[in-house]
Amino acid sequence: MLEKNSLPLGIALALILPAATFGLLYSLFNIFDAMGWVSDGGFRPMFRERTCAIFAIAMNVFLLNFFQKRHKHDTVRGVVVVVALLVIAWLVVFGKYVF
Numbered sequence: 001m002l003e004k005n006s007l008p009l010g011i012a013l014a015l016i017l018p019a020a021t022f023g024l025l026y027s028l029f030n031i032f033d034a035m036g037w038v039s040d041g042g043f044r045p046m047f048r049e050r051t052c053a054i055f056a057i058a059m060n061v062f063l064l065n066f067f068q069k070r071h072k073h074d075t076v077r078g079v080v081v082v083v084a085l086l087v088i089a090w091l092v093v094f095g096k097y098v099f
Contacts, residue, residue, distance in 0.1 A: 003070070010078020013063055020055035025052040038044060050094045057086045 029048045032038040040047060059081050067075045 003072075005074045007073040007074050007078040010063075010067070010075035010080075011082055012078075013075075014060050014079040014082035014086075017059050017063060018053075021059045022052050022056035027056060034081060044097055046094060046097045050090075050097060053090055053094065057083060060086075 026048065029052065030037065033040070034050075060079055063079050064076060065081065
């Protein structure tokens with residue numbers, strides 16, 4: 001399945017990987033907070049959400065590298081489109097907390 005060269009595959013994978021990564025990281029933050037290992041104190045608002053989201057978006061770099069090495073340019077194109085949209089969404093949602 002991953003050897004297929006198609007735009008929809010790139011779009012689907014570029015949406016699934018960040019969603020799974022965000023869920024995992026956010027859950028880990030909550031578990032560590034419950035254990036007393038981390039705290040939100042001293043950080044700007046929405047720190048956890050912003051951090052988890054930007055790391056989740058960045059995970060698409062692995063997809064880009066994987067498909068670029070295999071010369072699956074349509075799949076790479078799908079990943080790039082989704083990454084661009086996710087970055088724009090991140091700026092719209094969290095921009096007011098950063099700047």
